[in-house]
Amino acid sequence: MPKEESNAYVNAALFDLPREGGVDILPYSIAIFNGRGTLTGSSSVQMDFSYRLTRDSSLETGAFDHKVLLQIVDDATGVSFDREIGIDELSEGSHTINYSLNGSIFSNKLGGSFRLNVYDLFQGHKRLISTQTYGYVPPPLSVD
Numbered sequence: 001m002p003k004e005e006s007n008a009y010v011n012a013a014l015f016d017l018p019r020e021g022g023v024d025i026l027p028y029s030i031a032i033f034n035g036r037g038t039l040t041g042s043s044s045v046q047m048d049f050s051y052r053l054t055r056d057s058s059l060e061t062g063a064f065d066h067k068v069l070l071q072i073v074d075d076a077t078g079v080s081f082d083r084e085i086g087i088d089e090l091s092e093g094s095h096t097i098n099y100s101l102n103g104s105i106f107s108n109k110l111g112g113s114f115r116l117n118v119y120d121l122f123q124g125h126k127r128l129i130s131t132q133t134y135g136y137v138p139p140p141l142s143v144d
Helices: none
Strands: 023-025 028-039 044-055 068-075 080-086 093-102 112-122 127-138
Touching: 023 112, 023 127, 028 068, 028 112, 068 093
Parallel strands: 028 127
Antiparallel strands: 023 028, 028 044, 044 093, 068 080, 068 112, 112 127
């Protein structure tokens, strides 16, 4: 049997990841958008993301063990914070996810940016399905 040689390649870096469009995790489609990280002026930041979840009811599935991993990566330090959310914990339709992160990297931070990486977690495997960069919202000015 003759041995064939490759004469082409695919540069995966040229493929865009979805940003605000929906990503399929069948039978669901999820879109996460309008990210906001509001600095508090102390060592925490309030994270807020809008999401839209739809389910294709024409597809029948058994137990659904997928989870979504929201990974926040501070662009200045490279420090990351992970938050796992089961698809069954989310509601269909358009909603908001809110939670706080605590860490010394947020102390005295007045601005900057962070990257939101969204992963599909299933049976021990992690697949990046979306990434987007957002700016931090500065802490409120204190009036003395």
